[in-house]
Amino acid sequence: MKKTIFSGIQPSGRLNVGNYIGAISQWVEMQKEYDCIFSVVDYHAITVKQDPEELRKRIIEVTKIYLAAGIDPKKSIIFQQSAVPAHTELAWIFNCYGAYIADLNKMTQFKDKAGKDREAVSVGLYDYPVLMAADILMYDTDIVPVGEDQKQHVELARDIARRFNNEFGNIFKVPEAVVRQEGARIMSLLEPTKKMSKSDANQNNCVGLLDDIEIAKKKIMRAVTDTEANIAYDPIKRPGISNLLTIYSVISNKPISDLVKDYQGKGYGDFKKDLAEVVAKFLSDFQKKYNSFSDQEVMVILESGRKKVEKMANGKMEKVRRAIGVR
Ligand code: ATP
Ligand code: LTN
Numbered sequence: 001m002k003k004t005i006f007s008g009i010q011p012s013g014r015l016n017v018g019n020y021i022g023a024i025s026q027w028v029e030m031q032k033e034y035d036c037i038f039s040v041v042d043y044h045a046i047t048v049k050q051d052p053e054e055l056r057k058r059i060i061e062v063t064k065i066y067l068a069a070g071i072d073p074k075k076s077i078i079f080q081q082s083a084v085p086a087h088t089e090l091a092w093i094f095n096c097y098g099a100y101i102a103d104l105n106k107m108t109q110f111k112d113k114a115g116k117d118r119e120a121v122s123v124g125l126y127d128y129p130v131l132m133a134a135d136i137l138m139y140d141t142d143i144v145p146v147g148e149d150q151k152q153h154v155e156l157a158r159d160i161a162r163r164f165n166n167e168f169g170n171i172f173k174v175p176e177a178v179v180r181q182e183g184a185r186i187m188s189l190l191e192p193t194k195k196m197s198k199s200d201a202n203q204n205n206c207v208g209l210l211d212d213i214e215i216a217k218k219k220i221m222r223a224v225t226d227t228e229a230n231i232a233y234d235p236i237k238r239p240g241i242s243n244l245l246t247i248y249s250v251i252s253n254k255p256i257s258d259l260v261k262d263y264q265g266k267g268y269g270d271f272k273k274d275l276a277e278v279v280a281k282f283l284s285d286f287q288k289k290y291n292s293f294s295d296q297e298v299m300v301i302l303e304s305g306r307k308k309v310e311k312m313a314n315g316k317m318e319k320v321r322r323a324i325g326v327r
Helices: 017-030 052-069 086-096 101-105 108-114 123-138 148-168 213-221 239-252 256-262 268-291 295-324
Strands: 004-009 035-040 077-080 143-145 176-178
Touching (some): 004 017, 017 035, 017 052, 052 077, 052 268, 077 295, 086 295, 108 148, 123 295, 148 176, 213 268, 239 256
Parallel strands (some): 004 143, 035 077
């Protein structure tokens, strides 16, 4: 039996190279070996305010990004989360069986996103990891490929699966998170001690996958490094240059140690100019593929994905409903 992979991205902003490197690039590799399901998790996106027109556009945009990155709808399932209501139903059941307030109070993403005024954010933002657990556990997922920041949420999904199984018998598979060794946490360009994030108010911190190529090059040239002169990898002491080395390495498929050797005796100027070119080439190829998909094609792919997962989700939900006694 092939292993099952599940992952998703929220259509909550413009996707950047952090999302590509941390998540999507892993998915593309995995679909060669595994049964993969990738979702556009729109009900996660609405945990913070979204403009309805924007959201509609972003759902299509994220799907095209999956396709442009190389997710093949003939091999893998791509679907929109809100099109399968079983996800929110299962999240509700986990709210009652499996997820505790004490778990959610520990979630660092919630603490970061809610900021100081925790009482004023939506209940949805707080409950977000429970919906994520429902996404993952619905399909007997073995592996969840994500960036570093999502590991804690996958841990919670594991706990929920174990607790539910203890109470009701063996209904859910206990999944595992997989993060890349390098690139699990791409950092912001101007503040390399924080994560590159698509909802960052300052988009100069991110290289967007759909950025204008010249603008993307400028962002790389302006990225913060440090006052040392040489090119070296040390994420703790030298986060700026180390982050750029990671981006360079993943996009060009060259080990960091080779890059460091290549740039012996050269300075940041040369390094950044070359990286800007590597990024420009990557983006221009990527965007060419992105633009080759029509909205119509995307709708057909999402609908075909919905049909495939709906069957699986309905089967799982019947077991769950019986187990808890509502059927
Ligand atoms: P937001 O800021 O809106 O929360 P985000 O950029 O953090 O968005 P998500 O939709 O939360 O993006 O994440 C999508 C996937 O990309 C997840 O697997 C996440 O771990 C990964 N990811 C996000 N940012 C990075 C990053 N800087 N480095 C590596 N992986 C990342
Ligand atoms: N919370 C995730 C997105 C997400 C997800 C999932 C990832 C929602 N459901 C299931 C993996 C598996 C994030 O990246 N912000």
